[in-house]
Amino acid sequence: MDNNQVLATITKAFPQAVDSSDQPYGQLHLTLSARGEDFLSVMRFLRDEEHLQYTLLSDVTAIDWSPQIPRFDLLYILFSVQNEHRLVVHLPLPEGEPVPSVSAIWHSANWGEREVYDLMGIPFAGHPDLRRILTWDSFEGHPLRKDFPLHGNYDVDDFDFQTLEVNSAFSRDLDQPCQIPNALE
Amino acid sequence: MSTQTRTMLLNMGPHHPATHGVLRLELELEGETVLRAQPHVGYLHRGFEKMAEYKTAQQIIPLTDRLDYAAASVNNLGFCLTVEKLLGIEVPKRAQYLRVIMAELSRIMGHQLWLGTHALDIGAMTPIFYAFADRELAMDITEEASGYRLTPSYLRIGGVSQDITSEFVRKVREYVQKMPKAIDGYHQLLTENPIWMKRTKGIGVIDADTALNYGLTGPSLRGSGVAYDVRKSVPYSSYSDFDFQIPIGEDGDSYDRYLVRMEEFTQSVRIIEQAIENLPSGSIMADNPWTTSPDLEAVSQNVDDLIRRFKISCQGFALPRGETYHAVEGAKGELGFYLVGNGDTHPYRLKIRSPCYYLVSALPYLIEGHMIADVITLIGSIDIVLGEVDR
Numbered sequence: 373m374d375n376n377q378v379l380a381t382i383t384k385a386f387p388q389a390v391d392s393s394d395q396p397y398g399q400l401h402l403t404l405s406a407r408g409e410d411f412l413s414v415m416r417f418l419r420d421e422e423h424l425q426y427t428l429l430s431d432v433t434a435i436d437w438s439p440q441i442p443r444f445d446l447l448y449i450l451f452s453v454q455n456e457h458r459l460v461v462h463l464p465l466p467e468g469e470p471v472p473s474v475s476a477i478w479h480s481a482n483w484g485e486r487e488v489y490d491l492m493g494i495p496f497a498g499h500p501d502l503r504r505i506l507t508w509d510s511f512e513g514h515p516l517r518k519d520f521p522l523h524g525n526y527d528v529d530d531f532d533f534q535t536l537e538v539n540s541a542f543s544r545d546l547d548q549p550c551q552i553p554n555a556l557e
Numbered sequence: 558m559s560t561q562t563r564t565m566l567l568n569m570g571p572h573h574p575a576t577h578g579v580l581r582l583e584l585e586l587e588g589e590t591v592l593r594a595q596p597h598v599g600y601l602h603r604g605f606e607k608m609a610e611y612k613t614a615q616q617i618i619p620l621t622d623r624l625d626y627a628a629a630s631v632n633n634l635g636f637c638l639t640v641e642k643l644l645g646i647e648v649p650k651r652a653q654y655l656r657v658i659m660a661e662l663s664r665i666m667g668h669q670l671w672l673g674t675h676a677l678d679i680g681a682m683t684p685i686f687y688a689f690a691d692r693e694l695a696m697d698i699t700e701e702a703s704g705y706r707l708t709p710s711y712l713r714i715g716g717v718s719q720d721i722t723s724e725f726v727r728k729v730r731e732y733v734q735k736m737p738k739a740i741d742g743y744h745q746l747l748t749e750n751p752i753w754m755k756r757t758k759g760i761g762v763i764d765a766d767t768a769l770n771y772g773l774t775g776p777s778l779r780g781s782g783v784a785y786d787v788r789k790s791v792p793y794s795s796y797s798d799f800d801f802q803i804p805i806g807e808d809g810d811s812y813d814r815y816l817v818r819m820e821e822f823t824q825s826v827r828i829i830e831q832a833i834e835n836l837p838s839g840s841i842m843a844d845n846p847w848t849t850s851p852d853l854e855a856v857s858q859n860v861d862d863l864i865r866r867f868k869i870s871c872q873g874f875a876l877p878r879g880e881t882y883h884a885v886e887g888a889k890g891e892l893g894f895y896l897v898g899n900g901d902t903h904p905y906r907l908k909i910r911s912p913c914y915y916l917v918s919a920l921p922y923l924i925e926g927h928m929i930a931d932v933i934t935l936i937g938s939i940d941i942v943l944g945e946v947d948r
Contacts, residue, residue, distance in 0.1 A: 480772025483918035506599040
């Protein structure tokens with residue numbers, strides 16, 4: 373399937389969902405206007421429709437376009453192994469607005485969305501395990517936002533490493549402390 | 558006296574030798590069986606994506622070396638191709654072939670590191686010595702081309718940094734001749750070894766649909782029987798010129814993933830052989846005045862060229878307004894770069910799609926229900942490099 377056939381299939385099933393489409397460098401980029409439950413059904417359609425079959429969600433990421441409004445552009449990079457076709461889905465997003473999580477559709481979105489949440493600060497509704505992933509739990513700010521300074525918010529000499537806690541997924545429901553021997557002691 | 562069954566929480570890592578870097582696994586154990594597992598990553602997070610927003614395209618190339626540092630050149634290739642796609646640069650055929658040679662060499666180096674450490678983790682001490690001795694041959698070739706062994710940064714936007722020498726050709730031919738025998742040696746050590754088969758067969762089975770759903774790519778996905786390889790699906794850098802096959806597994810267990818990687822050694826050597834024998838003559842850098850520095854000969858003759866060389870190296874070149882995603886087949890899977898340009902010399906945003914990141918995310922699925930000793934097998938079996946996971 374080529375770009376135009378894919379576009380026709382999607383717009384036929386969801387005439388209202390696609391806001392605009394573009395084909396820079398021969399790659400199909402769709403901008404969706406669907407929100408909430410409609411957005412999820414479009415995404416589910418992309419995976420399940422027998423002619424499309426975007427079974428691989430390569431990556432989830434976001435671009436901070438501040439001071440533009442809406443601020444963020446959330447991206448889903450999909451690949452159909454069957455058709456060997458790449459599709460990039462854009463979702464323009466104002467700051468603070470939660471997006472329904474697609475982790476029930478693709479498991480890979482679980483960690484993809486956690487990274488976007490951690491580094492860009494976009495909240496996902498219905499995510500099974502929305503915690504920071506690359507930074508630690510008590511980290512303040514979202515490093516990939518354009519208003520986050522390159523060198524961080526404080527000097528490394530001023531940081532008290534003793535205050536760092538150990539991230540844990542289980543310790544609360546097992547009622548056991550999660551500890552790593554402290555290398556500083 | 559009453560006996561109480563209680564599960565135990567165990568932290569494996571971040572300084573555990575079998576975690577291949579700084580991966581921490583939180584395991585909930587009942588006896589020696591793992592009930593739940595949760596990987597914690599980020600201990601090697603260096604903020605490459607943020608740093609890239611403050612660097613020119615040429616300055617980012619050495620950063621990409623440090624993603625999957627076991628197979629560096631293929632990371633360079635992914636980034637250079639993305640920038641070239643955005644700028645619309647046509648790379649000369651000779652440079653494309655040289656890039657393929659370097660990428661396949663780095664793939665072999667990455668797989669040799671995997672083979673040695675994976676076997677060592679499971680308890681077979683011998684393979685690492687053979688794997689690392691042969692890895693040295695590939696390192697020598699990399700050094701001959703670029704001057705560096707581990708982090709070559711041989712590629713440039715629009716081509717490669719320098720033309721190869723006759724010594725390079727001799728070394729590559731010798732390498733291509735030696736490798737098949739070396740690969741046979743690896744097979745003799747492990748492939749039909751009963752202990753090896755007992756430790757890897759039926760461990761960490763993942764079927765094709767689940768593997769795709771978890772975002773697995775590369776040899777780990779092909780072990781489950783999905784013939785998805787970016788080199789074949791969306792060929793780049795003249796890969797369509799070469800005759801090679803995509804090995805796939807059937808059962809999706811650790812042993813199949815092992816067999817797939819072992820066969821990839823042979824296929825990579827085949828590609829290198831074809832590339833070096835059919836190496837076209839011609840230029841090694843794209844003929845583009847905005848991105849290619851004039852050579853030193855021209856600089857000494859002409860002041861305009863001197864200024865241009867100075868501007869390209871100090872200022873860089875503007876990336877056009879636009880965005881694109883480009884993926885290459887890294888040693889671990891689909892390595893993609895999403896590059897956004899806004900007319901500035903620095904990328905507005907660079908997202909690195911790391912194959913290892915998604916491989917680690919599938920670890921809980923693979924580990925659950927297995928023994929602690931199998932956790933070690935599985936970390937080795939999916940072949941992760943934490944430099945790429947954390948970026």
